[in-house]
Amino acid sequence: MHALLAAGETNRGALARSTGLSAATVATVVSDLLAGGIVTEVRLTSGRVGRPTTTLRLNGNRGRIVGVDVAETYVRAVVFDAALDELAQTEVATDEHHDEPDYVIDAIVNALDTALKAADATRDDVLGVGISLPGGMQHWAEVSVVVPNATWHHIDRLRERIGLPMVVDNPLKAIATAELWFGEGRRRSSMVTVNLGTGVGAGIVLEGTILRGSQNTAGEWGHSLLSFEGRRCRCGRDGCVEAYVGVAGIQRTLSEIDPGHPLAAEPMQREFIKALPAALEQVPPDPAVAETIERTARYLGSAIADLVAIVNPEMVTLTGWTAWALGDHLVPAVRLRVLQEAPGDSAADLDIAVSSVRGGSVATGIATIALERFLGDVGLLTTRVPTAL
Amino acid sequence: MHALLAAGETNRGALARSTGLSAATVATVVSDLLAGGIVTEVRLTSGRVGRPTTTLRLNGNRGRIVGVDVAETYVRAVVFDAALDELAQTEVATDEHHDEPDYVIDAIVNALDTALKAADATRDDVLGVGISLPGGMQHWAEVSVVVPNATWHHIDRLRERIGLPMVVDNPLKAIATAELWFGEGRRRSSMVTVNLGTGVGAGIVLEGTILRGSQNTAGEWGHSLLSFEGRRCRCGRDGCVEAYVGVAGIQRTLSEIDPGHPLAAEPMQREFIKALPAALEQVPPDPAVAETIERTARYLGSAIADLVAIVNPEMVTLTGWTAWALGDHLVPAVRLRVLQEAPGDSAADLDIAVSSVRGGSVATGIATIALERFLGDVGLLTTRVPTAL
Structure with a gap:
């Protein structure tokens, strides 16, 4: 997946070379991903002599992934296709002097809905939403925002308002993920x-x-x-x-x-x-x-x-x-x-x-974590990536 | 090896459980270690009914490992058997106001020889010597002591004076190794x-x-x-x-x-x-x-x-x-x-x-690194541990 995302378009032989996996392993993984609709293949035959070439790429149409970057001064929601190509984004300015949970949750939902509309997508298209909240996530079950001192025990309310498969993590893990996959x-x-x-x-x-x-x-x-x-x-x-x-x-x-x-x-x-x-x-x-x-x-x-x-x-x-x-x-x-x-x-x-990761590495990173979570949930990612929620 | 060292005495079944390896893998590894003389087995049959039990332990008599902790105020050499049980140690006080290479090399050789004598061992018994030098090791080939500012390009001279298989690393890697294996x-x-x-x-x-x-x-x-x-x-x-x-x-x-x-x-x-x-x-x-x-x-x-x-x-x-x-x-x-x-x-x-690692965690750790290097050199450790020299 990582190699495929990094390459954009590639083929089984190149994937085997770039990952160091055997051709047989690559073939198995690719066939699972094809069956799951995550990857598509394009057969190129016209104008060529000899064996047709098959090009693989992530199937962007499989659905939509949304990355939400909650910062102190804004909430940015970015809608990606399932190949993590950006489709649309919305930024809602927030006042850094307000950090009441309801104020922040309203801004998140507002940004999400506006971004989905801008991407011509509905909630049914969404495979997963990743939300980056500032501060450290201390426990897997009970998320807290440790910096600044306010503690967030409002994840359940957020989850209810979002109403979609959701992962929460902190921006440091999101930027590391973005840099790891794209930078x-x-x-x-x-x-x-x-x-x-x-x-x-x-x-x-x-x-x-x-x-x-x-x-x-x-x-x-x-x-x-x-x-x-x-x-x-x-x-x-x-x-x-x-x-x-x-x-x-x-x-x-x-x-x-x-x-x-x-x-x-x-x-x-x-x-x-x-x-x-x-x-x-x-x-x-x-x-x-x-x-x-x-x-x-x-x-x-x-x-x-x-x-x-x-x-x-x-x-x-x-x-x-x-x-x-x-x-x-x-x-x-x-x-x-x-x-x-x-x-x-x-x-x-x-x-x-x-960083060479432009256009919001937090949103890109948290969307990548949401995609990983989705792939794990449907059984297509065997190395399950730990995420906060 | 790690599980065996931690346990002291154990058997194949317990090793499989503690490492999560299959019984077949444990059997293969143990038989290699037995053939190399690294591990010995004791068959216990007397006074028991049923199948004889076989107990494994590291073969301390396989040879000697020496860990040398070079600090600013002393050089300590500790002689271990091949099961990393301490046999003898010597400490040579050094003056922290002197750090000329020859002064330090003399102290190292002096401590090594005195400790070997105290352990009733000769140079022929020594499987490896680990030497911990303060400061960061910057390059695998050219060791420097970065703190204090003096730079050491004297490893070749040290190697010649020691005249035994030798690894050099810094004390931070040594204490981490000691804590990882014994603490x-x-x-x-x-x-x-x-x-x-x-x-x-x-x-x-x-x-x-x-x-x-x-x-x-x-x-x-x-x-x-x-x-x-x-x-x-x-x-x-x-x-x-x-x-x-x-x-x-x-x-x-x-x-x-x-x-x-x-x-x-x-x-x-x-x-x-x-x-x-x-x-x-x-x-x-x-x-x-x-x-x-x-x-x-x-x-x-x-x-x-x-x-x-x-x-x-x-x-x-x-x-x-x-x-x-x-x-x-x-x-x-x-x-x-x-x-x-x-x-x-x-x-x-x-x-x-x-730390619960007593008796000099730097010397114990650097000796462990020397043992790992020896096991790697004789082909008995497949995951080669990186060491500075």
Whole structure:
């Protein structure tokens, strides 16, 4: 499945080569997938001499998968076909100052329905819905959003309102899945994807497998220390990475540099981040903003060096809306800082880049988890992937 | 092999049950190990009715394995039989202010020869020598000790002086191996062992496998940040965990609390650490030392909380000579701090304890790696374990 998704169109011989499986195994798996309607084949004979070639691809028409990315400032629902090609998406802006469960559930249902309508799909077409909720999922049965402190015991209500096969996981697992299936994870055995937005975290892939940890909270690097007894983080701990490189942290850095700067008072995080590249690109560049980006790169580089020290991955990718907006301005300075700060030569061969998974890696990743779940439920995926719910 | 070592004495049926392998596979593997002289069997028939029982155990007499733990303040060589039962050990004190390669190589050879003599063994008996050198091993071919800054390109000279089959790895991989074969790793799928001494690091076991990282430097948590732009660490970075909970860091904390304290001027690290429990146990306890231990527990707890945030293990064990000396005084306060500082409830089910692997987990672990290498070299271990050299 993984090889087929990565290749788009392929054939049995190429699948055997790319997976290292025997031709017989590939034939068996493909025939199961064909019988289940997951894969289609196209026979190409016209204009050719000799044996006809058979091309395989995922059968997008088998149904629809929806990925929902619930963030602090928006809910985005993306409708994919069963080959995980994007059909439509909807974004509902939410106010980061409200996080009451009903407010969030309303936004999820609203985004889902609007996106389905935009994709010309009905609920009957939907094979599965994946919902990414911020924070760690602590228990398989009782999902909690640990960051910020609010605890969610409202999954049953959400499930009822959605009324479709549903999986819930956290954005770190979603971005790791997206990177594993569609990004650098296809080529690397170990990598970390750093998610930068209101919240900050890391999706960790080791030996081709997503690191979940004993309570599915692995990757909460955003709440590891950057500075002992440093800035108070909204999670309650002092000195977390997120308090420096999350959007509120970046804004606080600007306030420290120039308390009177107009952007220091911008109430909406998305507007604040959008304004930064513009301020850098004006002539001359806004000096307080330039200094803010420089300090943020130092903070981020030091925090990524900690990941290198502990996990020593082959590559680090940056994703999330802050990374899309500021990546070009941050990456060179971050690279330099990581080289200086990682132990010994451990970062000498490390690649750091903005993720190549575009268009919302959280939504793409959580949809992939929903597709995996669906394939598992119909008995077509033997290596069952653990998901939170 | 792992199941056999863990069990001590067992039989084929119990091995099949404990490993989940089929009876036929166990029979094949056992017969290879018997033929190679690695395993012996004892037939028990007398005084019994019915089928004779056959008990298997590792054949300790097959030869000797030596584990050498090279630390900043000592070199310890431990001679094991081929069942990894300890026969003898020697410790050569070294001066932490000297780290010239020849000085260190002399100490290694001296410790090795003395330990062999004490075990009544000759070089001909030795199946393999494992040598743990501090710092990360960056490349499989060119070993470097990255922390402190000195780089070691002297492995060839060491190999020549040793004159026996030799593997080199770093202490973090050694303690993880010891914990995996003899400690909590037998019962846990994910765990972190924190090594506390002059240097500080973490051996990380995930899904029953030691995390090495892309350059074998995973686990260099001692050189992750505790405090941004904090205390200068001997690795050159500012604010590393080691600068607070390594021995020199603990001594610095005491100096900050009471600059005139006699222990603040103790020139030898081992003497300094040995004096702390005594100072705590006197009536009344030495107030500056008590405050030092309290602060150290806060630092260590915060730094362990970072490991929990990123890796989310089931258990954390503490090992190394500082842990043996101060563990009882540190663990309760460390536990409390980790609970407060780890994200959400991610530490709620976490066990923290001093490692049950006694008598030098670095030497035991590196000897185990040497045994694995020997078994691989003679074709008796099919899953070849990666080692640095």
